[in-house]
Amino acid sequence: MQIHKYDTVIVGAGGAGMRAAIEATKRSRTAVLTKLYPTRSHTGAAQGGMAAALANVEEDNWEWHTFDTVKGGDYLVDQDAAEILAKEAIDSVLDLEKMGLPFNRTPDGTIDQRRFGGHSRNHGEAPVRRSCYAADRTGHMILQTLYQNCVKEGVEFFNEFYVLDQLITEVDGVKKSAGVVAYELATGEIHIFQAKAVIYASGGCGKFFKVTSNAHTLTGDGQAAVYRRGLPLEDMEFFQFHPTGIWRMGILLTEGARGEGGILRNKDGERFMEKYAPVMKDLASRDVVSRSIYTEIREGRGCGPEGDHVYLDLTHLPPEQLDAKLPDITEFARTYLGIEPYTDPIPIQPTAHYAMGGIPTNVEGEVLADNTTVVPGLYAAGEVACVSVHGANRLGTNSLLDINVFGRRAGIAAAEYSAKADFVELPENPAELVVKQVEQLRESTGNERVAELRRELQETMDANVMVFRTEQTIKTAVEKIAELRARYKNVAIQDKGKRFNTDLLEAIELGNLLDLAEVMAVSALARKESRGGHYREDFPNRDDVNFMRHTMAYREVDADGSESIRLDYKPVVQTRYQPMERKY
């Protein structure tokens, strides 16, 4: 077992992790631990764009952007954080341009902008062009540009290191972060990283759904690591279902396709969004569009022999426009569906896309141990975190923004903290939990298989806690997850080796997904209202009296070792905007 000492350790090398690393490396001795090579991170999959009120192509300002973010999040957004997001958006896009990001350009050479769902002029009057983009591979360009700048700054990476545990030491009654425990894929060796500050930037957890736009590796390892150590997770019931995933596969077709003029149609060819969102139509907020699609399907207007999807129609757009603005997604349709988008509509269905909830932080990226107390030395940013700028539903293009704004903030805050702070003593036997976990899996002779449990988990999640939820369906999911968690104790792997044992790591990742799925379902059961991405058919209205508050879920362990989830609630920060009914 090796012990390393760094001022700042960053867990994850996606957009948030690398943006943080660029700042932290300049200010402190920093290591980035990442289970994937940095350029493999799922930020690279983002297509549509990054929001900022640059006003390059039409009138716009950050206050309108703040309003749209708050409204889009169904008023569960912390408005102080949303204001920071919208204000700092402008510099964060300009910073990326200066770092070399090749944005698409306007005729006069400035950064071009396009429309995106939920972004409007003057508080909902009409769609506005706010999304800065690089064709339909904005995320790819962000990831590449940030990696390039990490190379330039000499950022130190530990590639294919899986962080599996968070170390916490109590000093004078205060829980402080002491470091992390990581597993090295190549050798099977366990490493302790003692650090003054740790930043989690380990991304989302969408893999507990079956139809999802998320990568196989998005298994919520960071959320699970801190949750297991008694820290809360916020608003986990809020998950975004993106309207346009490739039918059955879940591969995303960016909202930019509708921004460019694409239209959703049912089996009668009807542009059905006109009924549900007369002003914004196909560009209404994602939760609204996803529900509308399923309403069409349920009412028998879905397409195909089983009526289980609708069409994204791009056929009226000039081929040159598709080639210039949407080259990647049109290629996905050709590669994976054998469909020519110039002439044929593309079958789509909503796909599990984005975790609004996560590790609660304040606007400096400091992780919260409860509603107000920060954990000294512990930070989080990006999809793993919940600031909360996305509330109950994230607006398109606000996440690439989030990872840049709050990745930067967390990087600066953590490095400034580690410049002043001392190392916290490591707990006794710091690797204990991970060693036990790994040994148990390697030695298990149980009869349960990882793939089977994961399949059953994904199926129950898709069936019961997706776009439409009721008490009944959520309870079904809760029971099923409990069963799977029990069976997980008997899981066995076939690869007993040390070298590149991905069999072992998939088992560990499944354990994380099971923990988080349970938190999601239990949080969803308690929220007896509908808000943003969380839609309860048995409580179809938003209930501001009882539920204008964030869920905080804690893992409790009784004396006899039995586990349970305790729910608490945290007030929403409201500044300028009073809750209104959300219409598009």
Added chain:
Amino acid sequence: MSTAATLDKPSSAPEGAKGTASPYITVTFRIRRFNPEVSDESTWQDFQVEIDPKERVLDGLHKIKWDMDGSLTFRRSCAHGICGSDAMRINGRNRLACKTLIKDLNPDKPITVEPIKGLTVLKDLVVDMEPFFQAYRDVMPFLITKGNEPTRERRQSAADRERFDDTTKCILCAACTSSCPVFWNDGQYFGPAAIVNAHRFIFDSRDEAGEQRLEILNDKDGVWRCRTTFNCTEACPRGIEITKAIQEVKRALITRRF
């Protein structure tokens, strides 16, 4: 040695099978296995996989790993051709497993899957990517400018932006470099991917270090080693015209205009 494992039943309910004939067919995956913890030799192993021809080679590898042999090892993440994790030699050609559909491969014959060539194999389909990334880092793959930064964005015309568009698409999958016979013979050669990424900056109107990068590529292990075999261009899953980019760099070295 060649062993065969069979899967009793398809791993998930055959989709779209209602009432009609099952779309599933049985395909042989012939995979190059290597695990130095077990043996210094690599071997071929056959697996019979029930698969829908519309599925990806990656789906087949997952079926094997998840339902037959958990020790089969490969890298993957996004599963739709954007992360660059799963370049491998499939039927003798470098491709991404997640972008190659079974139906495009002639399922009547065994589908061979091997690690990409020219990089040290660590286990099964996993190779050591470090030398590849080192060559990339050596070409200074980041924007270099002089003078004070403007307050707003740097201006760039749409035409200037278009000039280097093709080479911005690279996902660093190494399919090109590991298909290059020059690289197989001499690992010191920068390889096409590094040149592609140098091109991306040399031809970016905002960049001011083109000369420096050209000097790096003027090295004995630089662009002049390229023998224009076009393997790289054929291998690139992003459709980048790599050979053209390398030619443009060569031309820039001669004319010093870019």
